[in-house]
Amino acid sequence: MIADAETNDTTQAAPLLSVQALTKRFPARDGRVVHAVEDVSFEVKRGSTVGLVGESGSGKTTAGRAILRLIEPTSGKALFNGVDLFSLSAREMRAYRQKLQIVFQDPFSSLNPRLRVSAILGEALDARGYLRGKARQDRIAELLALVGLSPDHASRYPHEFSGGQRQRIGIARALAVEPEFIVADEPVSALDVSVQAQVLNLIGDLQKRLGLTLLFIAHDLSVVEYLCDEVVVMYLGRVMERGPSRLVYAAPRHPYTRALLATAPVPDPTRVRVRVPLLGDIPSPIDPPSGCVFRTRCPEAIEACAAVIPPVSPIGGGHHVACIRHDQRND
Amino acid sequence: MAAIATPLQQEPNLLSRLLGRPTAAVGLALLVVIALAAILAPIIAPYAPTKLSIASRLHPPSLEHLFGTDDLGRDVFTRMLYAARTSLSVGFAVVVFSSVIGIVLGLTAGFFRKLDTPVSRLVDAMMAFPDILLAIALVAALGATAVNVVVALGIVYAPRLARVVRASTLVIRELPYVEAARALGVPTPVILVRHVLRNVTSPILVQGTFIFANAILAEAGLSFLGVGISPDIPTWGTMIAVGRQYMDQAGWIMMFPGAAIVITVLALQLVGDGLRDLLDPRLVKDI
Numbered sequence: 309m310i311a312d313a314e315t316n317d318t319t320q321a322a323p324l325l326s327v328q329a330l331t332k333r334f335p336a337r338d339g340r341v342v343h344a345v346e347d348v349s350f351e352v353k354r355g356s357t358v359g360l361v362g363e364s365g366s367g368k369t370t371a372g373r374a375i376l377r378l379i380e381p382t383s384g385k386a387l388f389n390g391v392d393l394f395s396l397s398a399r400e401m402r403a404y405r406q407k408l409q410i411v412f413q414d415p416f417s418s419l420n421p422r423l424r425v426s427a428i429l430g431e432a433l434d435a436r437g438y439l440r441g442k443a444r445q446d447r448i449a450e451l452l453a454l455v456g457l458s459p460d461h462a463s464r465y466p467h468e469f470s471g472g473q474r475q476r477i478g479i480a481r482a483l484a485v486e487p488e489f490i491v492a493d494e495p496v497s498a499l500d501v502s503v504q505a506q507v508l509n510l511i512g513d514l515q516k517r518l519g520l521t522l523l524f525i526a527h528d529l530s531v532v533e534y535l536c537d538e539v540v541v542m543y544l545g546r547v548m549e550r551g552p553s554r555l556v557y558a559a560p561r562h563p564y565t566r567a568l569l570a571t572a573p574v575p576d577p578t579r580v581r582v583r584v585p586l587l588g589d590i591p592s593p594i595d596p597p598s599g600c601v602f603r604t605r606c607p608e609a610i611e612a613c614a615a616v617i618p619p620v621s622p623i624g625g626g627h628h629v630a631c632i633r634h635d636q637r638n639d
Numbered sequence: 640m641a642a643i644a645t646p647l648q649q650e651p652n653l654l655s656r657l658l659g660r661p662t663a664a665v666g667l668a669l670l671v672v673i674a675l676a677a678i679l680a681p682i683i684a685p686y687a688p689t690k691l692s693i694a695s696r697l698h699p700p701s702l703e704h705l706f707g708t709d710d711l712g713r714d715v716f717t718r719m720l721y722a723a724r725t726s727l728s729v730g731f732a733v734v735v736f737s738s739v740i741g742i743v744l745g746l747t748a749g750f751f752r753k754l755d756t757p758v759s760r761l762v763d764a765m766m767a768f769p770d771i772l773l774a775i776a777l778v779a780a781l782g783a784t785a786v787n788v789v790v791a792l793g794i795v796y797a798p799r800l801a802r803v804v805r806a807s808t809l810v811i812r813e814l815p816y817v818e819a820a821r822a823l824g825v826p827t828p829v830i831l832v833r834h835v836l837r838n839v840t841s842p843i844l845v846q847g848t849f850i851f852a853n854a855i856l857a858e859a860g861l862s863f864l865g866v867g868i869s870p871d872i873p874t875w876g877t878m879i880a881v882g883r884q885y886m887d888q889a890g891w892i893m894m895f896p897g898a899a900i901v902i903t904v905l906a907l908q909l910v911g912d913g914l915r916d917l918l919d920p921r922l923v924k925d926i
Contacts, residue, residue, distance in 0.1 A: 373818075376822060378818055378821060378822060402824040403824070405821075405822060405823060405824035406823065406824060408822075409822060409823075410818070410819065410822050412815040412818070412819065413815075414815060417814045417815050417816065418814075418815035418816050418819060419816055420816045420833075420834050420837070420838070421838070422837045422838055423833075423837075431820065431823065431825060431833070432823050435823040435824050435825060478819075481819065481823075485823065
């Protein structure tokens with residue numbers, strides 16, 4: 309499924325990260341299995357931002373953590389600069405850890421309440437190599453400045469900061485080891501709306517300045533549209549649609565993507581939207597529907613949808629969709 | 640005082656918050672007085688603890704002998720001060736020893752999934768024994784010395800701490816800051832100490848206070864039963880054991896050490912309750 313050698317004019321050909329058929333299953337009660345992530349593949353080009361979108365329960369967070377091996381994947385590959393992260397021993401992985409970092413959703417539980425900011429950032433610096441005395445303090449001040457905080461914040465404890473400030477500290481910690489790749493796991497969804505924009509701007513700004521490569525996990529397509537070059541839409545552990553943001557947003561081909569886009573607020577009261585309401589709840593990942601996992605809630609499902617799992621197929625321009633009916637509709 | 644603290648976070652200055660609670664402040668004050676009396680025993684004590692005086696045996700409390708004298712004419716007040724040294728040291732040593740065992744067991748069970756079942760079952764098995772019976776059996780097996788009493792009581796009380804530490808570790812293990820440390824490649828032992836242990840100090844502190852109180856009672860009980868520290872070494876328990884024989888003629892010999900135990904244990908319980916109320920977010924009433 310990565311065989312389509314489409315000419316992409318944006319960056320170099322080889323992707324920084326190539327996730328191939330990533331699967332994560334958790335054991336559940338009575339020998340049953342939770343299919344959290346099934347056969348997920350996508351690529352992240354160096355210097356680009358990829359959005360991983362889906363409802364809660366879609367497996368997007370699990371996918372993000374499995375790539376970093378914070379949870380062990382069941383199968384699949386994650387080629388990072390050509391090296392399969394999943395084949396590394398625990399010891400080898402430790403050496404790779406600093407190249408891949410993560411920013412968490414909850415700015416409160418992601419910082420140890422007993423450590424001062426200097427110790428939180430210091431731990432990250434120690435992982436990279438030893439910096440002592442003045443050099444260490446300077447580096448901490450530099451990191452704080454990078455995320456818009458002041459150097460004298462270093463001596464404070466996390467509870468002395470607001471949610472937005474804490475998220476900045478979390479970002480500084482991730483940047484401290486100068487990673488090549490960052491997973492941002494819903495970094496703004498726990499913040500006030502007014503602060504969300506600031507943190508998003510900071511992330512966008514840092515990405516440009518430092519040439520970061522980002523995997524941005526979100527449940528909200530409008531947040532992703534602002535930041536991301538490419539989007540991967542997940543539902544019940546599987547990829548429904550992926551491709552360059554401009555294509556996916558302008559011409560969503562999967563009924564699930566349309567439904568998600570329809571729920572996003574449009575800042576224009578005069579525009580009339582055709583709502584495609586999603587009925588019911590996301591099914592249980594213990595017992596996912598046969599064939600297309602989305603068919604139970606899909607407004608356009610037909611009998612054939614239950615028969616086969618639709619492959620994620622290219623439809624041109626790097627746009628991929630997993631729907632057997634994507635070309636049968638007249639849009 | 641600042642009342643903005645959310646349950647998740649703590650004000651750094653625990654002591655001043657503790658002093659803000661009247662009952663805990665009284666408990667703390669009593670403990671300070673008792674500890675000072677024990678430390679300064681050689682200076683405060685009017686007599687030597689072993690000074691015999693057959694002429695003045697079983698004297699009731701007087702200005703000369705504040706708390707009276709015992710069957711060998713030794714000053715009860717003096718002996719009580721020296722007894723406080725042993726009793727408090729034993730109690731404190733039990734807290735330290737049981738904390739070490741309890742923390743190691745609790746962190747192991749809580750952090751490493753595969754070890755949880757074996758370690759937890761061991762802890763459950765230990766808790767199934769009645770405290771004092773297990774202590775008697777252990778002292779009987781090891782020999783009745785002060786060190787062995789500490790070892791025995793340490794083993795008896797360790798499971799309580801292990802349970803508390805395990806429960807907290809299970810929660811903390813899943814928190815993003817532990818994940819962040821793993822993402823940085825921080826070695827597991829460092830994660831255990833810096834991120835997990837540092838955040839379970841509150842329940843350890845609360846449990847430690849209660850174990851201190853229980854250990855003082857248990858040591859007195861063992862000494863009273865004659866399976867504890869040798870009767871020539873003054874502890875509150877051995878003093879009561881000796882005084883029991885003269886209970887109807889010279890009640891003061893056992894009354895005063897008995898009162899010392901009651902007051903010390905009460906003070907520790909008050910401080911423990913205060914700490915628990917301050918540190919347990921579920922019991923927050925006054926924010």
